[in-house]
Amino acid sequence: MIPVADPSAQVKALRPAIDAAIATVLDSGRYVLGAQVAAFESEFAAYLGTAWSAGVGNGTDALHIALRALNVGVGDEVIMPSMTATATGTAVLQCGATPVFVDLDASTRTMDPIAVERAVTARTKAIIAVHLYGQPCDLDALLAIGRTHNIPLIEDCAQSHGARYRGQRLGTFGVLACFSFYPTKNLGAIGDGGAVAGSDAALLTRVRLLREYGWSTRYHSTHEGWNSRLDELQAAILRVKLPHLDDDNARRRAHAARYQQQLQGRGLTLTLPVERADSEHVYHLYAVETPYREVLMRHLAARGVGSMVHYPLAIHQQLAFAPYAPAGGLPVTERLAQQTLSLPMYPQLTREQQEAACAAMLDFEEPR
Numbered sequence: 001m002i003p004v005a006d007p008s009a010q011v012k013a014l015r016p017a018i019d020a021a022i023a024t025v026l027d028s029g030r031y032v033l034g035a036q037v038a039a040f041e042s043e044f045a046a047y048l049g050t051a052w053s054a055g056v057g058n059g060t061d062a063l064h065i066a067l068r069a070l071n072v073g074v075g076d077e078v079i080m081p082s083m084t085a086t087a088t089g090t091a092v093l094q095c096g097a098t099p100v101f102v103d104l105d106a107s108t109r110t111m112d113p114i115a116v117e118r119a120v121t122a123r124t125k126a127i128i129a130v131h132l133y134g135q136p137c138d139l140d141a142l143l144a145i146g147r148t149h150n151i152p153l154i155e156d157c158a159q160s161h162g163a164r165y166r167g168q169r170l171g172t173f174g175v176l177a178c179f180s181f182y183p184t185k186n187l188g189a190i191g192d193g194g195a196v197a198g199s200d201a202a203l204l205t206r207v208r209l210l211r212e213y214g215w216s217t218r219y220h221s222t223h224e225g226w227n228s229r230l231d232e233l234q235a236a237i238l239r240v241k242l243p244h245l246d247d248d249n250a251r252r253r254a255h256a257a258r259y260q261q262q263l264q265g266r267g268l269t270l271t272l273p274v275e276r277a278d279s280e281h282v283y284h285l286y287a288v289e290t291p292y293r294e295v296l297m298r299h300l301a302a303r304g305v306g307s308m309v310h311y312p313l314a315i316h317q318q319l320a321f322a323p324y325a326p327a328g329g330l331p332v333t334e335r336l337a338q339q340t341l342s343l344p345m346y347p348q349l350t351r352e353q354q355e356a357a358c359a360a361m362l363d364f365e366e367p368r
Contacts, residue, residue, distance in 0.1 A: 001301075002344050002353045004308045007183040009348035010248070011190065014240055018190075021236035028232070033212070036235040043242060044195060047162075048171045051199035054207045055230025059158045059180025061211075062194035063091035065228065066154050066176040067126060069196075069206040072097050076125035081111050082314040083333045084130040087180075088156055089315040089324075097125065101316045103330040107274050109133065109287075112332075113141035120149050127153050131160035131170055133310070134186070134252075134282040135275070139165050139173045154178065159284035161186040162249045166278050171197050176207075181230075181238060184346075186252070186284050187245050189234040248347035252283040255349055259286055262358040269366055271339075285310055286345040292366050293341050303360040308342045 011018060025036060037055050045053040056062050072078060074096035080088055082101035092099040102115035109132055116127060127146060129137040139153075146153045155171055157163075158180035163170045171177035181193035196207050206223075209216065214225030260272055271289035275281045287310060290296055300307050314333045316325040344357050 002305050002349075002357055003346075004306045004342055004344050005184040005346050006348060007188050007190075007346075009346065010188075010241070010244075013348065014244070017240045018237055021240050022233060025232045025236050031232045033229055034232045036232045036239065037230050040230075040235040040239050040242070041195070043239060045197060047242060047245070048169050048177075048197055050172055050177070050197045051201070052204045053195045053197040054204065054211065055235060056194045056196060056211050057228035057230065058192040059178060059182065059194040060087040060091055061226070061228040062178035062180065062196045063088060063128070063154070063156065064094045065207055065210045065226070066178050066196050067091060067095045067097070068210050069176065069203050070126055070152055070154075072125045075123065077121060077123040078126045078128060079116055079119045079124060080128040081130050081132070081333070082316040082330055083109070083311065083336055084132060084156070084315065085158065085311070086315055086318060086321075087158075088128060088130060089321055092128075098123075099315070099321070099324050100124070101314075101324065101326055101330060101333075104132075104332045104336070105138070106332045108135055108138070108276050109273075109336065110135055110137040110276075111142065113138050113145060116142060117145050120145065120151065124149065124151050127151055128156050129153055129174065130156040130158075131163060133273070133287050134160050134163055134284040135273070136160065136163055136165040136170055136279040136281070138276075143173060152176075158182075158185065160282055162245050163282040164280040165276075172199075174198075175200065176203060181234065186249060186282055187238065187241060190237055191234055193230050193234040193238065194228075195230065249282045251347040251349075252345060253281070255345055255354060256281070256283045256286055258351075258354055259343065259358065262355075263288075263361060266362055268361070268364065270361075283345055285342045287340050287342045289336065289339040290341060291339055292364075293339055295367060296341065296361075296364055299364050300357075300360050303356075303363070305357045305360045306344060309340060310342050311337060311340075313337055
């Protein structure tokens with residue numbers, strides 16, 4: 001079976017360097033918030049072009065801590081898309097705030113700025129821009145809304161490590177940016193991990209307080225805080241992988257171009273991804289749309305090609321988030337939940353594997 005994602009393929013390619021990095025940590029005797037985390041934080045910030053980054057336990061914690069650093073709490077509203085991982089909405093609920101779900105632009109599948117503008121109220125405390133599947137949001141429009149209403153923008157970059165908007169890397173536009181290093185991400189650890197990045201020194205202090213019990217000095221909690229720390233082993237592994245991120249993203253883009261070439265205009269009822277003209281999409285996922293998704297998935301599986309749905313339910317359709325579902329629904333989001341299908345996409349995907357996936361797609365006979 002050709003998998004949709006294969007994080008083990010990169011591990012195999014980098015195994016000697018990863019083994020050496022792990023050995024360095026084991027020999028150091030320091031396993032939490034040590035030299036590896038500090039070095040990765042500095043290197044990742046330099047890669048992004050931000051003043052700092054702070055490692056945390058996972059991407060959900062990154063969002064939660066970013067919101068808390070901006071004093072989002074009970075009674076506040078946070079505008080966000082519903083077509084994203086449930087984690088984004090979970091982070092809002094962890095603050096006691098209310099998620100306000102808005103629809104997507106049908107072409108780019110990112111937040112519709114017109115819908116965002118309409119959702120702003122006196123209680124809006126933040127906007128979370130999710131760069132879905134590796135596609136940058138319309139940041140000019142979203143930042144303009146934020147300036148007009150004095151609302152901070154948080155970037156959810158969990159699927160967009162290394163992507164660019166107007167030549168500038170994502171993670172440098174919002175007041176804070178949040179990253180996940182889950183193994184399948186464009187920059188993935190071998191386990192959980194996350195980071196918050198930014199350029200405001202006061203926010204860095206607050207993020208570091210919040211990630212470790214609110215400690216101003218060891219054992220002295222001056223603020224409310226949590227236990228969310230990127231461990232030394234994961235930081236060391238991420239340091240090995242970070243220098244390869246741009247090359248890996250270039251391979252993803254080449255795979256996407258080949259899919260476009262092979263599948264475009266071939267008689268299938270299929271909507272392919274559209275890349276924003278002023279952006280560099282990094283194709284964390286290559287997601288197509290088809291009204292025949294379930295039948296197509298079975299067809300692909302029978303031919304040894306994996307596929308997945310991201311996501312079968314939007315957040316507002318989840319039982320836990322039913323109280324926050326918008327009246328009238330979100331038509332574009334709900335259509336995507338019914339029709340989106342992710343095809344194999346990872347840097348080590350071979351040309352032969354991709355040709356087999358495309359052949360299986362083109363061999364599909366749509367129901368009459």
